[in-house]
Amino acid sequence: MRAAVAVAQSMEDPLAGLSLEEVATPQAQPGWTRIRVRAASLNPHDIWTLRGVGHPAERIPMVLGCDGAGVTDAGDDVVIHPVLGDPNRGGGDVTFDPRRALLTETVNGALAEYVLVPDSCVVPKPEWLSFEDAATLGIVWGTAYRMLFTRARLRAGDRVLVQGASGGVGSAAISLARAAGARVFATARTQAKRDFALAVGAHEVFESGARLPERVDVVVDTVGEATWGHSLRSLQPGGTIVTCGATTGNMPPAELNRIFFQQLSVVGSTGSTRSEFEALIRFLGAAGIRPHIDSVLPFDEVRSGFQRLIDGDVRGKLVVSAPDAPR
Ligand SMILES: NC(=O)c1ccc[n+]([C@@H]2O[C@H](COP(=O)([O-])OP(=O)(O)OC[C@H]3O[C@@H](n4cnc5c(N)ncnc54)[C@H](OP(=O)(O)O)[C@@H]3O)[C@@H](O)[C@H]2O)c1
Structure with a gap:
């Protein structure tokens, strides 16, 4: 073959x-x-x-x-x-x-x-x-589902920032978070990609690194070094940053003072369980997301x-x- x-x-x-x-x-x-x-x-x-x-x-x-x-x-x-x-x-x-x-x-x-x-x-x-x-679905949608709902414990009404909005994980996370009742901010590097982020469900879009109108409860960051500092700065005290990848490098400054003083949670996530994957498919069906x-x-x-x-x-x-x- x-x-x-x-x-x-x-x-x-x-x-x-x-x-x-x-x-x-x-x-x-x-x-x-x-x-x-x-x-x-x-x-x-x-x-x-x-x-x-x-x-x-x-x-x-x-x-x-x-x-x-x-x-x-x-x-x-x-x-x-x-x-x-x-x-x-x-x-x-x-x-x-x-x-x-x-x-x-x-x-x-x-x-x-x-x-x-x-x-x-x-x-x-x-x-x-x-x-x-x-x-x-298997890699990016399954991963986005676990990141949001299992690892970051997203709840309806939470504010979410998705970095790298046009990517596979990023765009899936935008659509899932929106359908789950979150307020969704997204960053992308070009206007065309920001328009795409709006089309897949973001409420507001921003250039990479831009100041947001308010701090968020959860950041989805797959980008790594290029966005990590902005992700930490964008979180509410007590907020959670969830990462599954580091496209631009895996060694950003740790900024420990920000993490302990703002009581942030840094959470890793990889793949999904079979039951999460099956729930994802039911969610797509129920919410009409494709x-x-x-x-x-x-x-x-x-x-x-x-x-x-x-x-x-x-x-x-x-x-x-x-x-x-x-x-
Ligand atoms: N652990 C796991 O289970 C798992 C699962 C899936 C993916 N991953 C990893 O997660 C990462 C993303 O996967 P993907 O499938 O979503 O990849 P992708 O479709 O290639 O998307 C990558 C995203 O990174 C952003 N980006 C790249 N360079 C950037 C820069 N210099 N500044 C700001 N943003 C930048 C892009 O954002 P723009 O919108 O601005 O172009 C793009 O949306 C990869 O490293 C992948 O290996 C891990």
């Missing part, structure tokens, strides 16, 4: 290690489900893999694609919950399993004709959700899609059709 494979790693030139090539088709085995992929989506995680960040060289080659949706050998339409692990090792929460992994970290991903995943990762796809929409798809690309354009992600030139999600989909 055709697949998009990480065959080498380079910090400076990550796409040099990306190869669209023939690989062996996975065979069904007990405890695992084979899915014929209908759509997959692109995530910065794949670029970290290609850069060699958080992905050891001995796990190369690896088929990329942390997110996907398709049809099982039994004929069921499904979406992948891409967190692999044992909830029992995590005290009942798979994201706390010290050995948990995302799809593509230990197991081949969904940028291929077929993907083989543990049965526990297979979630029924409702009919109202297209394969393309479903393929965007994922924000920038474009659906043919499989042969995976490379240019990743380049757009690197360039920061995406609003919401880039989806890729299966390699054997008609053009």
Whole structure:
């Protein structure tokens, strides 16, 4: 089958290690489900893999694609919950399993004709959700849901700031927080991206680093060094900053005096549990929210899609059709 494979790693030139090539088709085995992929989506995680960040060289080659949706050998339409692990090792929460992994970290991903995943990762796809929409949910929407509702304990009426509004996690967080009854502020670097943030649910939008009309209860920050100081300054005393990523660097000044004096909570978040993921899908259905798809690309354009992600030139999600989909 055709697949998009990480065959080498380079910090400076990550796409040099990306190869669209023939690989062996996975065979069904007990405890695992084979899915014929209908759509997959692109995530910065794949670029970290290609850069060699958080992905050891001995796990190369690896088929990329942390997110996907398709049809099982039994004929069921499904979406992948891409967190692999044992909830029992995590005290009942798979994201706390010290050995948990995302799809593509230990197991081949969904940028291929077929993907083989543990049965526990297979979630029924409702009919109202297209394969393309479903393929965007596993990483960014699942993560945004857990960040807001489990880790930051968002409540209706809270004020929320979302940094990096046009990104996958950022735009999902805006829509979810708005639908949950929060007042949502968002920052983005260009006017076009700020307009996008308004379209997906932000009440007010600002340039990165701008002073807000009032302080907020929760900040969603996936950007890291470029926004961290502004995030801390924007919080109410007692507020919470929740982070799941550090696109611009992971070593901002800690500003401990601000954290203790304002009694701020700094909370990390990664992925989602299966029950959070299922609740997310019910929430999208109940609230009428649909994922924000920038474009659906043919499989042969995976490379240019990743380049757009690197360039920061995406609003919401880039989806890729299966390699054997008609053009
Ligand atoms: N831990 C987890 O489970 C998990 C899950 C998903 C993602 N992540 C991580 O979270 C991060 C975001 O993921 P994503 O899928 O949302 O990525 P994305 O779609 O590429 O979005 C990245 C965002 O970062 C912002 N940004 C980039 N450079 C910036 C700068 N110099 N100044 C201000 N803003 C800047 C952009 O904001 P603009 O709107 O201004 O362009 C963009 O919206 C990545 O590092 C990813 O690896 C972690």
